[in-house]
Amino acid sequence: MLKLQDVFKTYEGKAEVTALSGINLTIGAGEMVAIMGPSGSGKSTLLNLMGGLDVPTSGQVMVGGKDLAKESEKGRSLFRRSKVSYIFQAYHLMPTLRVSQNVALPLHLAGVPAGEIAQKVARVLREVGLDGRTNHLPDELSGGERQRVAIARALVTDAPLLLADEPTGNLDTARGEEILSLLRSIHRERGTTIVMITHDHHAASACERLIRLRDGKVEDDGAVAGGGR
Ligand SMILES: Nc1ncnc2c1ncn2[C@@H]1O[C@H](COP(=O)(O)OP(=O)(O)OP(=O)(O)O)[C@@H](O)[C@H]1O
Numbered sequence: 001m002l003k004l005q006d007v008f009k010t011y012e013g014k015a016e017v018t019a020l021s022g023i024n025l026t027i028g029a030g031e032m033v034a035i036m037g038p039s040g041s042g043k044s045t046l047l048n049l050m051g052g053l054d055v056p057t058s059g060q061v062m063v064g065g066k067d068l069a070k071e072s073e074k075g076r077s078l079f080r081r082s083k084v085s086y087i088f089q090a091y092h093l094m095p096t097l098r099v100s101q102n103v104a105l106p107l108h109l110a111g112v113p114a115g116e117i118a119q120k121v122a123r124v125l126r127e128v129g130l131d132g133r134t135n136h137l138p139d140e141l142s143g144g145e146r147q148r149v150a151i152a153r154a155l156v157t158d159a160p161l162l163l164a165d166e167p168t169g170n171l172d173t174a175r176g177e178e179i180l181s182l183l184r185s186i187h188r189e190r191g192t193t194i195v196m197i198t199h200d201h202h203a204a205s206a207c208e209r210l211i212r213l214r215d216g217k218v219e220d221d222g223a224v225a226g227g228g229r
């Protein structure tokens with residue numbers, strides 16, 4: 001599903017930052033993987049490359065047999081729309097759209113018929129426990145609720161690859177646990193490949209494999225003991 005080879009990412013600017021320096025990774029279809037590592041170790045940068053949001057300075061990012069590093073902006077945008085869903089660290093909700101409209105957005109972009117959209121949106125909002133907030137604007141929600149809207153928007157499209165940047169970072173233990181079991185059931189039932197960044201060992205133990213980053217390199221990569229609960 002995903003294969004990264006000799007991936008380097010340097011951000012140009014006043015001070016040049018090498019965020020990734022020589023990443024080699026293969027993630028198979030249907031895996032559920034956690035990524036951990038200190039702040040600034042390159043986790044979000046890595047996820048952005050996997051999702052085609054950015055391109056590496058050098059190296060290959062193969063997703064489903066295509067090298068995203070070689071794709072045009074248009075090719076990557078098509079990939080993002082059809083093959084991947086993304087839960088951002090900073091949510092990225094549309095401030096002028098209501099909860100249900102935010103969640104419906106990727107389906108509208110994909111040209112799904114209105115009746116089907118309404119049904120799917122209602123179902124996924126129920127799953128994340130937000131059916132009482134469908135007409136709120138993002139500003140009128142708590143941080144944890146906004147995070148759940150972002151999760152609902154990612155789940156609504158049934159994409160084969162789900163990338164999540166700290167999906168439970170702003171949730172209390174009980175809510176976080178609900179979201180983790182939701183992600184696990186999607187992984188199990190739909191075979192969705194999930195790559196999830198987390199700072200939380202408990203969240204990581206919902207996954208079967210844990211990759212640790214340090215200073216832009218893979219420090220450790222292996223099975224989670226007792227993982228995939
Ligand atoms: N757009 C950018 N321009 C310049 N430098 C950047 C940019 N984005 C990230 N960096 C730098 O690259 C390094 C890796 O950043 P990244 O966001 O991948 O870290 P992270 O592991 O996700 O950290 P956190 O746990 O705090 O979210 C950091 O040193 C950061 O300052």
Ligand SMILES: [Mg+2]
Nearest residue numbers: 043044045089
């Ligand atoms: Mg980050």
